[in-house]
Amino acid sequence: MxxxxxxxxxxxxxxxxxxxxxxxxxxxxxxxxxxxxxxxxxxxxxxxxxxxxxxxxxxxxxxxxxxxxxxxxxxxxxxxxxxxxxxxxxxxxxxxxxxxxxxxxxxxxxxxxxxxxxxxxxxxxxxxxxxxxxxxxxxxxxxxxxxxxxxxxxxxxxxxxxxxxxxxxxxxxxxxxxxxxxxxxxxxxxxxxxxxQELLPEFKDMADRDFAVKLFRTSILNSEQYQHYMTQTTKNWDFSRLAYMDVVIMQIAIAEMLSFPAIPVSVSINEYVNLAKIYSTPKSWRYVNGMLDSIARYLNETGKMLKPLPER
Incomplete structure (x- = not known):
């Protein structure tokens, strides 16, 4: 479920x-x-x-x-x-x-x-x-x-x-x-x-439970590295205008992009942009969208992530 x-x-x-x-x-x-x-x-x-x-x-x-x-x-x-x-x-x-x-x-x-x-x-x-x-x-x-x-x-x-x-x-x-x-x-x-009659199981399979644990742990344990990636790609973005929730959302998005090869980059970006719309300021999602796109291209260009990028 x-x-x-x-x-x-x-x-x-x-x-x-x-x-x-x-x-x-x-x-x-x-x-x-x-x-x-x-x-x-x-x-x-x-x-x-x-x-x-x-x-x-x-x-x-x-x-x-x-x-x-x-x-x-x-x-x-x-x-x-x-x-x-x-x-x-x-x-x-x-x-x-x-x-x-x-x-x-x-x-x-x-x-x-x-x-x-x-x-x-x-x-x-x-x-x-x-x-x-x-x-x-x-x-x-x-x-x-x-x-x-x-x-x-x-x-x-x-x-x-x-x-x-x-x-x-x-x-x-x-x-x-x-x-x-x-x-x-x-x-x-x-x-x-x-x-x-069977009701829906808590998890469709253990892969979803493992996804939750791995996503959470990876985003926490690698937070400094992921925030470094953010600073490397903020030349065209006013980083100071981001709410702290936006930083958290992008940190988790980077963890997902790097840790789950089967999930397309476009899917990860869309999911976290939507979360920014729900949990952050009205304009935050635009910054999150642009910055995650820039971060994804930086990770790809530097060989840290080998996945197709969303078309511009």
């Missing part, structure tokens, strides 16, 4: 924190990096579990409405939404239930936020159409409904974001990426798999 984009974000965050904390122990900082990635995987499970929590609150509302109906108050409630085949399968998922059993906090502790999500869903056109349909929904339709509901009412949900931020500071910048993996997981669910 954890991809290179998220790894780069974490490495930038932890490298910056490493220097802000006065160059703490590298081994401890590395453990913090891996812990941060583990927490992102917890976020993935928590967001899947939110679907289950919403379904359970909806079930409680149906139970209350049914009791009123039996007393002669109001119409008989529909159970269509609470019997959504995808949501029921997710509720029974063995891996998600095992994860939930290890957690100190669940969505039961933030039921107000869960009810708010359900309120928005029940007021939506998609929900109204789903509940009013005459034909019995099949599994594919039930799964597609939740894909749409998640994209509409969980992605960019400020109330949910606030709850998650209170649960873990590690989740501040993770959700927009993890949301994509939740949606991917919804699309991958297969009715025949039942409770044994």
């Amino acid at each position: 954890i991809n290179r984009e998220l790894i780069r974000i974490k490495v930038v965050q932890l490298t910056y924190a490493y220097y802000q904390n006065g160059n703490c122990n590298v081994e401890n900082a590395e453990k913090e990096l891996l812990f941060s990635l583990d927490k992102a995987y917890d976020l993935y499970h928590s967001l899947l579990d939110l679907i289950v929590a919403v379904t359970r609150v909806a079930r409680q509302r149906v139970d209350v409405a049914r009791a009123r109906h039996e007393r002669g108050e109001g119409a008989k409630p529909s159970e269509r939404f609470t019997l959504n085949k995808f949501a029921l399968q997710l509720e029974e998922n063995a891996t998600l239930n095992e994860w939930r059993g290890r957690q100190k906090f669940t969505w039961d502790d933030d039921v107000t936020a869960v009810r708010s999500v359900l309120d928005s869903i029940e007021a939506s056109e998609a929900y109204t159409e789903y509940m009013a349909a005459e034909e019995e929904p099949d599994y594919a339709a039930d799964r597609e409904l939740w894909r749409k509901l998640y994209k509409t009412f969980v992605v960019d949900n400020e109330e949910i974001d606030k709850v998650l931020e209170e649960r873990s500071l590690y989740w501040n910048d993770d959700k927009y990426i993890v949301d994509t993996f939740v949606i991917k997981t919804i699309k991958r669910f297969n009715e025949k798999s039942g409770a044994d």
